[in-house]
Amino acid sequence: MTSFSIQNFGCRVNQAEAFGWAEEFERGGLRLEKDSTRADLVVVNTCTLTTRADRDVRKFIRKISRLNRQAKLIVAGCSVDGGRAEFEKISRAWLLLSNEEKGGLTSRVLADFGGRREALAQPWRSRALLKVQDGCNLRCAFCVIPYVRGKSRSFDSEEILSRARKFVRQGFQEVVLCGIHLSSYGRDLRPKSSLHELLQALVEIEGMGKIRLSSLDPRFLDDKLIDFITSSQKICPHFHLSLQHGSDRILKLMGRNSRVSEYGHILSRLRQRSPAASLGADIISGFPGESDEDFAKMFDFLKNSALTYGHVFTYSPRPHTQAADWPQVAETVKSQRSALLRKLFEEKRLAFRLTFLSQELEGVVVKKSGADGEVLTSNYVDVHVPSCPNEPGEAVKVKISRVESKQTRGEIVA
Numbered sequence: 001m002t003s004f005s006i007q008n009f010g011c012r013v014n015q016a017e018a019f020g021w022a023e024e025f026e027r028g029g030l031r032l033e034k035d036s037t038r039a040d041l042v043v044v045n046t047c048t049l050t051t052r053a054d055r056d057v058r059k060f061i062r063k064i065s066r067l068n069r070q071a072k073l074i075v076a077g078c079s080v081d082g083g084r085a086e087f088e089k090i091s092r093a094w095l096l097l098s099n100e101e102k103g104g105l106t107s108r109v110l111a112d113f114g115g116r117r118e119a120l121a122q123p124w125r126s127r128a129l130l131k132v133q134d135g136c137n138l139r140c141a142f143c144v145i146p147y148v149r150g151k152s153r154s155f156d157s158e159e160i161l162s163r164a165r166k167f168v169r170q171g172f173q174e175v176v177l178c179g180i181h182l183s184s185y186g187r188d189l190r191p192k193s194s195l196h197e198l199l200q201a202l203v204e205i206e207g208m209g210k211i212r213l214s215s216l217d218p219r220f221l222d223d224k225l226i227d228f229i230t231s232s233q234k235i236c237p238h239f240h241l242s243l244q245h246g247s248d249r250i251l252k253l254m255g256r257n258s259r260v261s262e263y264g265h266i267l268s269r270l271r272q273r274s275p276a277a278s279l280g281a282d283i284i285s286g287f288p289g290e291s292d293e294d295f296a297k298m299f300d301f302l303k304n305s306a307l308t309y310g311h312v313f314t315y316s317p318r319p320h321t322q323a324a325d326w327p328q329v330a331e332t333v334k335s336q337r338s339a340l341l342r343k344l345f346e347e348k349r350l351a352f353r354l355t356f357l358s359q360e361l362e363g364v365v366v367k368k369s370g371a372d373g374e375v376l377t378s379n380y381v382d383v384h385v386p387s388c389p390n391e392p393g394e395a396v397k398v399k400i401s402r403v404e405s406k407q408t409r410g411e412i413v414a
Contacts, residue, residue, distance in 0.1 A: 005039035010047025016129035029115030046079035051316035081148035133179030144318035183220035230273035237277035246298030278380035286334030308352035
């Protein structure tokens, strides 16, 4: 039986795509091999969001080409869109597929390697990932994604609901809703729809467990949607926002058409409506033109905000984007500022976790190694359980017993 491995880089959407590919491969008679150096077929789902992402993709391709020379290599996604000619040089890929060509990936593979069809042998992930939207119509000055992913495209709601019902039948206790610009879901459909309407339908599915939202654009997050996602018992109290900066001047340069005061209102409302929610943000440090004053404004805003964690990206110029041609902030300054932000978010994350000491939280077992387990709570706390009786994918309650700087420990509540 032909074995396959999938290596993901980048966003939740890539993870959702890989989730679907793995299921189709196994139903088509292929066997999942978690060690890519031993697989007959290796799929690399790429990311070109940052210079580091591009570098990591190339490093892995070179590594797998050296350690598994016999494997059929498929390189797909954003990096191919951003530089197909370069990947033709550095890889010995059997297939190079752009984002537009990804749709035919599984049929192409199964036509050559498929065997007897069988039930899914083992889950690709402990939680189901559901891609509902792709592409983006916006043109932020720093972002290459619209150029490699194309315009915003929402999937039909009936198709989405059908897949969600299938996940429920398969026993998944959590579904992660993914999109390149999730907040704009439905605006391109005829008749128009919205993320709010989609969520209203999803939470009504019989047997539906928890629904976790991937990144939300605050420019599309109004009070009505905030009130719904914070009041539904089905939606995880975990909200991640693409804020990007905390200075009005830099937000304007970025082409974000938003103000820090608006961010403050959204975060305050989320916290007021959902006191135990984890609130996260994407933040870019060292954007062209960012002065000491701009950085100080951002730092103060983030420090005093309701955010509990953040993903800090050190700005790197991307091809086809406006900001790539602007005067750049010195690399040493970028690194120093990024380090300060990461330290701030480490402190905020620790303070947030400490509030749940001795409390019981709902979650899903996401990993098991021997007796040890890892639980991800609904409000996005990773909990190490030294003696976990449950298997990956099972919904549990976990009592937080210890909070350290790098780890949260707990025990399953019977």
